Amino acid sequence: MSTTEALISAADAHSAHTYHPLPVVVATADGAWMTDVEGRRYLDLLAGYSALNFGHGNRRLIEAAKAQLERVTLTSRAFHHDRFAAFCTQLAELCGMEMVLPMNTGAEAVETAVKTARKWGYRVKGVPAEMAKIVVAGNNFHGRTTTLISFSTDPEARADYGPYTPGFEIVPYGDVTALRAAVSENTVAVLLEPIQGEAGVLVPPAGYLAAVREVTRERNVLFVADEVQSGLGRTGRTFACEHEGVVPDVYVLGKALGGGIVPVSAVVSSEAVLGVFRPGEHGSTFGGNPLACAVALEVIAMLRSGEFQERAAQLGEHLLRELGALAGTGRVAEVRGRGLWAGVDLARGYGTGREISEKLMDRGVLVKDTHGPTIRIAPPLVISREDLDWGLDQLRAVLGL
Numbered sequence: 173m174s175t176t177e178a179l180i181s182a183a184d185a186h187s188a189h190t191y192h193p194l195p196v197v198v199a200t201a202d203g204a205w206m207t208d209v210e211g212r213r214y215l216d217l218l219a220g221y222s223a224l225n226f227g228h229g230n231r232r233l234i235e236a237a238k239a240q241l242e243r244v245t246l247t248s249r250a251f252h253h254d255r256f257a258a259f260c261t262q263l264a265e266l267c268g269m270e271m272v273l274p275m276n277t278g279a280e281a282v283e284t285a286v287k288t289a290r291k292w293g294y295r296v297k298g299v300p301a302e303m304a305k306i307v308v309a310g311n312n313f314h315g316r317t318t319t320l321i322s323f324s325t326d327p328e329a330r331a332d333y334g335p336y337t338p339g340f341e342i343v344p345y346g347d348v349t350a351l352r353a354a355v356s357e358n359t360v361a362v363l364l365e366p367i368q369g370e371a372g373v374l375v376p377p378a379g380y381l382a383a384v385r386e387v388t389r390e391r392n393v394l395f396v397a398d399e400v401q402s403g404l405g406r407t408g409r410t411f412a413c414e415h416e417g418v419v420p421d422v423y424v425l426g427k428a429l430g431g432g433i434v435p436v437s438a439v440v441s442s443e444a445v446l447g448v449f450r451p452g453e454h455g456s457t458f459g460g461n462p463l464a465c466a467v468a469l470e471v472i473a474m475l476r477s478g479e480f481q482e483r484a485a486q487l488g489e490h491l492l493r494e495l496g497a498l499a500g501t502g503r504v505a506e507v508r509g510r511g512l513w514a515g516v517d518l519a520r521g522y523g524t525g526r527e528i529s530e531k532l533m534d535r536g537v538l539v540k541d542t543h544g545p546t547i548r549i550a551p552p553l554v555i556s557r558e559d560l561d562w563g564l565d566q567l568r569a570v571l572g573l
Contacts (some may be wrong), residue, residue, distance in 0.1 A: 175209045192526075194533050194540070201228035204555040206538065213248045214538045214561045219552045220571065221369070225428040226474060227554035233431040233470050240466035248457050255465035261442060262472045266410065267423050271446040273439040274460030278400035278426030279315025281437035284454065285396050286319060288439060290339075291448045293360030297392060302538075304360045307393075309345035313370030314363070314398055326370075346376045348383040353386060361394040362387070366412035369401040372546040373508050373515030381416040383393075388421070394445065395420040400437070404428040405553055406509035408485030410475055415510065419516045420447060431471050436464040480553045484511040487560060490551070494564050503571040505545070514549045515542075528570055535566040 173181070177199045199209045204227055206214045214346045219225060226233060240255070247253045249430060260272040273288070289306060293299040306323075311323040313329075314320045321329050322336035330336075341359075345368060355362070366381055368374040388395040397420035402412035404425065413420055422445060426437035439446070458464070474480060488511035495514055498504040506517040518528060525541025532539055539547045 179209065185373075194529060194538065196533055196538065199250070203227045203229070204552045204559055212536070214533070214536050215555075215559055215566075217537055217539045217549050217551045217563050219550050220432060221427065222404075222550055223405050223427040223430065225328065225405050225480065225553050226431055226471070229429060230554070232474065233433055233467055236466050236470040237431075237433050237463065240463050243437075243462070244332050245463045246458065246461045249460065253462045253465075253567070255462050255469065256460055257471055259460065259465035259472075262469060263425075263429075263438060265414050266475060267425075267440040268419060269423065269440045270443045271456070273443060273446055273449070274426075274464070275426075275439070275456050276435045276458050276464075277315075278398075278424070278437050278457065279317050279320060280459075281400065281424045281426050281439055282314040282320055282398055283317055284439045285398075285422055287454060288393050288422065288445060288448070289361035289363070289396060291453075292394060292445050293358075295448050296444070297360060298321075299358050303358045305339055305341055305353045305356060305358050307341050307343060307351060307359055307362045309364050309368070310342050311345055311368055311371040312342075312365060313368070314365070339363075345371075345374060346380050348380060348387070350380065351384065351456040352387050355391050355393055359391065361396050363398065365398045365402065366415075367402045367510060367513070369408065369459040369513075369548070370518065370542060372542055373510075373513055373548060375508050375510055379416070379447060381413055381418045381442040383422070385418045394422055395495055396422040396424065398424045400424055400426040404471070405475060405484050405511075406513050406550065408488050409481055409511075412510065417426065421441050429468050429471055431467045432463065434464050435470045462572040484553050487555070487557060488512045488552075490557065491560060491564075494561075495549070498568070498573070501571070501573055503573065509549075509564050512551055512553055512555075516549065518545045518547070520545075522571060528567075531570045532566055535570065537563045537566045543573045 176197050197204045197209045200207045206216050263272050290304045293304040308323045310325045319337040323340035324330045341354045343354050397413050420439040430436035492509050495507045499507050503522050505519045510516045525547045529539050529541050541547050
């Protein structure tokens with residue numbers, strides 16, 4: 173039995189089977205490349221579902237983390253620490269907002285946004301107690317907590333976890349008419365992914381986000397944008413909402429905010445919204461800890477330069493052009509994407525997403541499937557054009573082109 177087989181066997185024996193990972197065991201990584209325990213190298217075209225936007229082992233982020241590790245890593249929110257004010261101030265400025273509520277994971281941040289919207293609805297909008305409604309989109313993925321899967325339309329994510337949390341109304345993604353009809357006097361928020369990642373990188377119709385912004389303003393409803401995957405450079409802008417010139421009331425951020433080093437997430441909004449909280453009403457022991465703040469501050473500094481957004485825009489245009497050409501070959505049914513983020517639907521008869529992912533793994537490229545015939549491509553934003561082209565060559569070879 174090889175080292176890889178032995179480690180996978182041990183993992184299967186002693187960890188709950190909540191994931192179905194590809195049979196590769198990563199030992200080291202640098203930039204856009206990973207090396208397994210047998211010494212084989214792989215081009216990473218997934219980037220930890222956008223958590224690794226700045227690549228593996230980014231030296232600026234590693235040095236920021238190392239420096240903070242020598243000072244203080246955790247105080248809890250029982251005390252102030254010297255990185256907290258800068259983190260909140262600079263993240264709010266990056267978002268064009270006023271206040272930050274830091275958490276750890278993306279799911280925690282979305283849960284926090286749900287609580288924020290409900291509390292705002294009761295204390296500010298005047299919705300009767302226990303009557304708040306939040307409008308969400310079908311095919312969404314906001315996390316796997318009990319509340320968040322309560323409004324999932326994915327049977328795998330939702331089955332066998334009831335009873336479910338009430339207070340949500342699901343409408344088709346991209347359908348402004350349905351969304352407008354769903355908004356009532358008790359609606360406190362519309363919660364959407366500007367681009368639906370887990371669903372296969374679904375980009376909404378042009379004008380959709382702007383229409384959502386218009387409806388929410390007209391009806392005194394919060395527009396909550398879940399930019400956990402789409403935000404912080406992935407789509408060629410700092411936020412995916414920017415592609416339509418839209419500023420939501422609330423940003424939900426995570427993944428890339430931690431630089432692939434520590435989990436960092438946040439809800440960012442105005443004082444009028446986040447000001448509804450009082451001490452003791454919400455919190456997190458690790459949320460906004462010194463180590464998280466130090467890493468996130470470096471992420472914010474890197475994003476301020478615009479370098480990574482520009483790189484994602486330019487390489488993304490190339491990526492989508494090359495992938496788009498595959499749609500005319502009969503091997504690929506559809507390609508969707510924005511920036512360095514693409515969903516590729518395989519044509520019937522050319523394999524499942526899992527099968528293609530495994531074949532690409534055998535050729536030294538790592539992607540991941542979703543929902544049957546789809547693979548997602550989301551390389552670190554630091555990837556070179558040459559490496560990206562090599563990865564695309566492997567995809568063409570796997571498809572017999």
